[in-house]
Amino acid sequence: MSADEKFASIVSRISSKRNIVVLAGAGISVSCGIPDFRSPGTGLYNTLNYQELGLVNPEDLFDIETFRDDPRPFFRFARNLYPGKIEPSPCHKFLAWLEKKKMLLRVYTQNVDGLEELAGVSKSRVVYAHGSLLHATCMKCGAKYTAQDISGDVMDGRVPMCQRSKARNKKLANKNTATKLPDKPAHNGTLRKRSFQQYSEVDETNTNENEGLCGGVVKPNITFFGEKLAGDVALFLQRDYAKADALIVMGTSLSVAPMAKVVEFLPRDLFRVLINRDIIRPPTSSKADNLSFDVCLLGNCGEENSNDVVQAIKHQITGCFDSDSVIDSPKKLDTFKDTSWLMNQPLDSLILFNGAITDTITDTNTFQKLVVYCDGCKCEIKGFIHCCKTCFDFDLCNDCFPSLSLTHAGGHHEFTVEKD
Numbered sequence: 001m002s003a004d005e006k007f008a009s010i011v012s013r014i015s016s017k018r019n020i021v022v023l024a025g026a027g028i029s030v031s032c033g034i035p036d037f038r039s040p041g042t043g044l045y046n047t048l049n050y051q052e053l054g055l056v057n058p059e060d061l062f063d064i065e066t067f068r069d070d071p072r073p074f075f076r077f078a079r080n081l082y083p084g085k086i087e088p089s090p091c092h093k094f095l096a097w098l099e100k101k102k103m104l105l106r107v108y109t110q111n112v113d114g115l116e117e118l119a120g121v122s123k124s125r126v127v128y129a130h131g132s133l134l135h136a137t138c139m140k141c142g143a144k145y146t147a148q149d150i151s152g153d154v155m156d157g158r159v160p161m162c163q164r165s166k167a168r169n170k171k172l173a174n175k176n177t178a179t180k181l182p183d184k185p186a187h188n189g190t191l192r193k194r195s196f197q198q199y200s201e202v203d204e205t206n207t208n209e210n211e212g213l214c215g216g217v218v219k220p221n222i223t224f225f226g227e228k229l230a231g232d233v234a235l236f237l238q239r240d241y242a243k244a245d246a247l248i249v250m251g252t253s254l255s256v257a258p259m260a261k262v263v264e265f266l267p268r269d270l271f272r273v274l275i276n277r278d279i280i281r282p283p284t285s286s287k288a289d290n291l292s293f294d295v296c297l298l299g300n301c302g303e304e305n306s307n308d309v310v311q312a313i314k315h316q317i318t319g320c321f322d323s324d325s326v327i328d329s330p331k332k333l334d335t336f337k338d339t340s341w342l343m344n345q346p347l348d349s350l351i352l353f354n355g356a357i358t359d360t361i362t363d364t365n366t367f368q369k370l371v372v373y374c375d376g377c378k379c380e381i382k383g384f385i386h387c388c389k390t391c392f393d394f395d396l397c398n399d400c401f402p403s404l405s406l407t408h409a410g411g412h413h414e415f416t417v418e419k420d
Contacts, residue, residue, distance in 0.1 A: 003352075006351060007297075008316060010273075014103075014273065014313065017245045019103075019243050020103050020246045021106050021246070021248070021266065022104070022106070022249075024109045024111065024116070025109075025110045025253065028111070028251035029086075029089060029092075029111055030251070031091075032089045032115065033086060034081065034111075036251075036253075044061075046058075053073040053076055055073050060073070063224060064225065064227050065226055075154060078220070079155050081113060082147060082154050090308060090311060093119045095116055095119065095121050100120075105240055107121060107125055107127065108236075110129050110130055110252060110256065112131055112132055112133050112222040114128075114134040114147070127232060129229060130259075131221045132221055135220075137218070138217070138218050139216050139219050141162060141216055145218055161217065163214070227373075228372075228373040229259075233259075233392065245270070246273065247262075247266055247270050249263060249280075251301055254282065261393075264291055268291075274296045274297065275309050275310065276296070276297075277355055277357045279298065279350075292344065292345050292346070292349070293345065296349055298352050299352060299353025299354055309353050312353065374397040374400055375394050376397065376399075381395060385419070386416075387416050388409075388414075390413040394408070401415070
């Protein structure tokens with residue numbers, strides 16, 4: 001079977017699905033001008049002029065403790081990310097197209113740019129795993145804002161301050177206590193030196209205080225490193241577990257926990273498709289030994305041409321496919337003496353497009369260090385972490401485990417123990 005025949009067979013299988021779950025990463029927004037985090041030479045952490053922003057490390061840009069200490073570096077940079085400045089890529093439009101074809105169940109995006117919705121994906125179909133820049137919340141009173149509300153400050157590189165009246169917010173804060181961030185933990189779970197600036201709200205909020213306004217920092221509703229994922233991620237994953245009939249992983253290195261574990265959380269017999277420039281291996285655990293993708297479509301993703309992977313899928317389904325955009329992968333792969341980059345992925349599962357990277361290995365078992373919060377006491381877990389084997393991202397500390405493990409799911413769920 002030639003590569004284009006095999007591709008046609010794969011797309012036919014994809015087009016038969018009606019409840020596709022998509023796990024999307026930073027790679028689908030790269031063509032929009034938004035860099036991913038970790039690509040060598042081009043990733044944000046490699047290119048960010050963090051010293052000019054007043055940071056000690058590039059990772060501090062999205063660190064919650066650094067933001068608490070001084071939000072100004074983040075907002076000096078945020079103008080490059082905010083909705084309205086950037087247009088959706090063909091990848092985002094592909095997701096909207098899947099919904100239009102009644103093939104999409106849910107998009108779990110690790111991105112915060114909100115481009116999925118701007119491309120036309122229904123709000124109910126998108127779960128922002130790390131939050132979204134489309135909305136923001138006052139850290140002092142819990143007042144809600146939209147991206148448009150604070151766009152003037154953001155575009156000017158200023159820290160947006162809450163403009164709601166104190167009298168109104170006194171009642172509002174009582175209703176929104178849960179939206180406030182947890183107390184600052186003793187450390188952020190890393191050993192690196194962090195940025196500390198002597199930031200004070202006094203100068204920027206003095207006028208607001210005199211006018212009877214709140215004056216708190218308005219924080220985008222995104223999950224910084226050091227914060228727990230929003231509860232709706234686990235809620236929707238558990239809801240979609242039984243209904244999903246395929247999983248498409250696209251534009252991600254699967255290197256950030258816990259979203260990297262979505263691949264192993266969903267049913268083992270699910271049809272799994274990888275759309276990426278290079279091969280990644282799903283994170284392994286006792287639950288997911290030897291887990292691999294059924295199909296790997298490797299190449300450019302999000303480019304405005306027929307050689308793009310998602311464009312080729314659409315063209316194949318609509319009957320406008322140009323077979324010249326696919327490289328004969330079996331013949332090409334036979335020329336490689338070193339196939340360690342395949343990471344045990346079967347050769348016959350690969351289709352190579354222009355832009356495929358076949359000489360790198362992505363270590364998906366090395367995650368960005370995250371602070372883990374207990375779902376019982378809501379405090380940071382240090383030491384042993386008791387993880388529910390059934391629920392996604394449900395963790396307990398040693399103190400809470402004895403009692404809550406008996407009441408969680410009626411005591412019917414098993415737990416594993418991991419070391420922080």
